[in-house]
Amino acid sequence: MPDTPEPKPSIFENDILKKFFGSPASAPKNSPAPMFTNPNLPRTQATPAPAPAISQPAAPPPEVAAAPVARKRSKPAKKEKIAKVRPPVEPEIPFVADEHFFQRRGRVFSVINQKGGCGKTTTAINLSAALAQQGFEVLLIDIDAQANSTLGYGVRVAPEERTVYHVFRESIFVDQNRTPFDLIRKTAVPHVSLLPSSKFLAGLAVEIPASKDWEYILRNYLAAVKDSFHYVIIDCPPALNALTVNALTASDEMIIPLQTHYFSIEGMKELFLTIRSIQEKLNPLLKNGLILPTLFDKRARVNREMLESIRNYFKDQVLESIIHMNVKLVESAMHGEPVLTYDPTARGARDYRSLAREVILKDDQLFNVKAENVLAKFILQ
Numbered sequence: 001m002p003d004t005p006e007p008k009p010s011i012f013e014n015d016i017l018k019k020f021f022g023s024p025a026s027a028p029k030n031s032p033a034p035m036f037t038n039p040n041l042p043r044t045q046a047t048p049a050p051a052p053a054i055s056q057p058a059a060p061p062p063e064v065a066a067a068p069v070a071r072k073r074s075k076p077a078k079k080e081k082i083a084k085v086r087p088p089v090e091p092e093i094p095f096v097a098d099e100h101f102f103q104r105r106g107r108v109f110s111v112i113n114q115k116g117g118c119g120k121t122t123t124a125i126n127l128s129a130a131l132a133q134q135g136f137e138v139l140l141i142d143i144d145a146q147a148n149s150t151l152g153y154g155v156r157v158a159p160e161e162r163t164v165y166h167v168f169r170e171s172i173f174v175d176q177n178r179t180p181f182d183l184i185r186k187t188a189v190p191h192v193s194l195l196p197s198s199k200f201l202a203g204l205a206v207e208i209p210a211s212k213d214w215e216y217i218l219r220n221y222l223a224a225v226k227d228s229f230h231y232v233i234i235d236c237p238p239a240l241n242a243l244t245v246n247a248l249t250a251s252d253e254m255i256i257p258l259q260t261h262y263f264s265i266e267g268m269k270e271l272f273l274t275i276r277s278i279q280e281k282l283n284p285l286l287k288n289g290l291i292l293p294t295l296f297d298k299r300a301r302v303n304r305e306m307l308e309s310i311r312n313y314f315k316d317q318v319l320e321s322i323i324h325m326n327v328k329l330v331e332s333a334m335h336g337e338p339v340l341t342y343d344p345t346a347r348g349a350r351d352y353r354s355l356a357r358e359v360i361l362k363d364d365q366l367f368n369v370k371a372e373n374v375l376a377k378f379i380l381q
Contacts, residue, residue, distance in 0.1 A: 092350060092353065092354070095134075095357045097134045097135060097136070097360060101136075101360060101364060102135070102136070102230065104230070105226070105227050105228070105229065105230050106222075106226035106227050106229065106230075106232065107230065107231050107232070107252055107253070107363060108222060108226060108231075108232040108234065108250055108251045108252050108253075109231065109232065109233050109234065109251060109252070109253050109254065109255055109359075110234045110236055110247045110248055110250075110251040110253075110254045110255070111123050111124040111127070111233060111234065111235055111236060111254075111255050111257065112236040112244065112247065112248070112254055112255075112256060112271070112289075113236075113238065113256055113257055113258065113264075113267075113271065114238055114239055114240050114244075114267060114270065114271055115238060115259075115263070115264055115267045116238040117259070118257045118258060118259040118264055118294055118295070119257045119259065119292075119294035119295055119323060120235065120236070120238065120257045121144070121148040121149050121152065121235055122152075122294075122323075122329055122333065123255065123257050123292060123294065123323070123352075123355075124140060124142075124149050124233050124234075124235035125140070125149055125152040125153065125235075125333070125338050126329075126338045126339055126340060126348070126349075126352040127233060127255070127352060127355060127356060127359070128140045128192055128231070128233045128338075129189050129192060129338035129340045129341065129352070130338075130340055130352045130353050130355065130356030131230075131231050131233075131356050131359070131360070132189055132190060132191035132192045133191075133340060133353070133356075134356060134357075134360065135191065136191065136229075136230040136231055137191050137193075137228070137229045137230050137231075138191060138192050138193070138229060138230065138231045138232075138233060139184065139193045139194075139195065139225070139226070139228075139229040139231070139232045139233070140153070140187075140192060140193070140194050140195070140233050140235065141164060141195040141218075141232065141233070141234045141235065142164065142194070142195065142196055142197035142235050143164055143197060143201065143218075143234060143235065143236060143237060143243045143246070143247060144197055144201075144235055144236065144237040144238070145197065145198070145199055145200075145201040145202035145205075145237060146197075146199075146237075147196065147197040147198065147199065148235075148333075149194075149197070149235040150194065150196040150197050151333075151336060152333050152336065152337075152338070153187045153188070153189070153192070153194055153336065153337065153338075154187075154188060154335075154336030154337060155185070155187065155194060155196055155336075157196045157197075157198060161196075162182065162183050163183065163195070163196045163197060163198040164183065164195050164196065164197055164198065164201070165197070165198040165200045165201050165204060166183065167183065167195075167217065167218065167221050168201075168204055168208055168217055168218075168243075168246075169200075169204060180221060180224045180225045181225060181228075183195055184225070188337065188341075189337070189338060189341060193229070201237075201243065205237075205239075205241045205242050205243050206242075208242040208243070208246075209242050214242060214246075215245055215246060215249050215282055216246075216249060216250075217246055218234075218246040218247060218249070218250045219246070219249050219250035222250050234247045234250070234251065240270065240271070240274050244274075245274075245278065245282070248274075248275065248278045248282075248283060248286060249278060249282045249283045250283075251283070251286060252285065252286070252287065253286075253287045253289070253290065253363065254275070254286070254287065254288075254289035254290065255289070255290050255292055255359070256268075256271070256289045256290065256291045256292065257292045257294045257323075258291050258292065258293055258294065258310065259293075259294055259295045260293055260294075260295065260296050260302075260303045260306040260307050260310065261295075261306065262306065265306070265309075265310065275288070275289065288317060289317065290317065290318075290319050290359070290362065291310065291314050291317050291318045291319065292319050292321065292323065292355065293307055293310060293318065293319075293322045293323065294322075294323040295323065295325055296322050296323065296324050296325065297324070297325050298324070307322070319355065319358055319362075320358060321351060321354045321355040321358050322351065323348070323351045323352070323355070324347055324348070324351060326339075326346060326347045326348035326351075328342065328343045328346035328347070328348050328349070329346075329348040331343075332348075338352075339352065340352060340353070
């Protein structure tokens with residue numbers, strides 16, 4: 001036989017109903033009995049309950065408080081959605097490179113910071129593309145073993161192909177059948193050439209100091225090729241190792257991407273000690289460097305305060321251009337191309353175009369400054 005269902009609790013077992021109807025003990029004695037006294041009998045066989053005696057009239061039932069009616073709260077009227085009006089985009093300053101900018105060649109810039117995640121590789125990729133859009137011939141050299149700049153231009157190098165690794169591993173001038181330009185390849189961006197990197201550089205950084213005059217390996221290579229380009233951009237690894245020393249020894253100027261964050265500023269001390277040592281011993285013509293604020297979010301107060309602190313401390317060394325946080329910079333790297341070709345209207349593209357113009361103008365000022373004393377010091381050494 002199927003299990004009989006458990007009887008439902010009496011109505012008086014509900015605390016809320018007890019409050020209004022009372023308990024069974026308080027029910028009136030002469031209240032009418034239920035019509036069906038035996039629930040197991042069908043309705044046709046049920047006997048009606050005896051009527052109350054006439055001599056004892058039934059007491060009037062107690063007054064029962066009416067249960068409050070739950071009222072539905074009216075929903076607030078929907079506010080009309082006001083379309084957000086974006087602030088007007090500031091027009092870019094028109095810039096056309098003068099003819100005399102193209103007369104000088106072989107200007108070498110290192111993009112350097114020993115701290116990772118500060119936008120160093122993104123700056124190297126997009127600055128080279130922005131300079132190329134002005135009509136300059138640009139060579140991008142990737143000496144980072146992670147090869148992110150190489151991938152940023154959609155280039156994947158096979159293990160047997162010759163890369164910048166071979167510049168450090170062997171003397172390319174020994175083989176007369178090869179030229180320094182055999183390592184350089186064109187990219188999909190007009191006027192941008194690439195000297196790709198290789199994962200083998202990671203182990204080579206430890207072996208380089210064992211060779212003679214290892215600090216000048218990259219400088220000797222660039223002496224043969226840099227006159228074919230207006231600008232040479234070197235993407236340095238996020239470390240102060242032998243590869244970084246080679247890049248600074250071969251450079252005329254540095255661009256230091258600096259995230260508007262406390263830890264980024266704290267890590268600058270060791271970098272400037274290395275730069276000062278190279279200026280004194282290896283490359284007196286190396287400038288002090290241009291600091292580029294990156295990953296800036298103007299909505300965050302801490303970023304605004306850090307930017308102000310950077311400008312107050314480093315003064316004229318800080319560039320006016322700022323690289324704001326922009327998702328298009330990440331998307332363009334995933335597609336293997338600079339943001340200037342991926343989305344020319346993006347905020348990141350506008351920032352790097354501004355950076356390229358400022359670099360051109362500042363380099364023109366530094367190039368025209370006479371440096372006979374520095375040059376004499378370099379010759380005497």
